[in-house]
Amino acid sequence: xxxxxxxxxxxxxxxxxxxxxxxxxxxxxxxRALLDDALGITPPDTAVDDILDETFGLWADRSEQELxxxxxxxxxxxxxxxxx
Numbered sequence: 594x595x596x597x598x599x600x601x602x603x604x605x606x607x608x609x610x611x612x613x614x615x616x617x618x619x620x621x622x623x624x625r626a627l628l629d630d631a632l633g634i635t636p637p638d639t640a641v642d643d644i645l646d647e648t649f650g651l652w653a654d655r656s657e658q659e660l661x662x663x664x665x666x667x668x669x670x671x672x673x674x675x676x677x
Contacts, residue, residue: 609623
């Protein structure tokens with residue numbers, strides 16, 4: 594992936610933000626999905642598996658308390674959604 598900076602109108606920002614919040618995605622992921630759809634690009638089925646493989650064990654050397662603290666800083670409720 595390559596980083597690209599673009600200028601968006603306030604309306605584009607607002608709508609992308611609404612989609613991102615509703616789907617619990619980053620704004621960048623929403624923009625990529627919209628571009629893929631508009632350009633007729635179908636991501637390979639292995640993309641998710643590749644991401645999981647690359648990130649597997651990322652927190653292996655950190656404590657559960659450190660993970661909980663980090664998630665709390667982000668205001669993330671993933672633990673609640675997972676029932677943890």
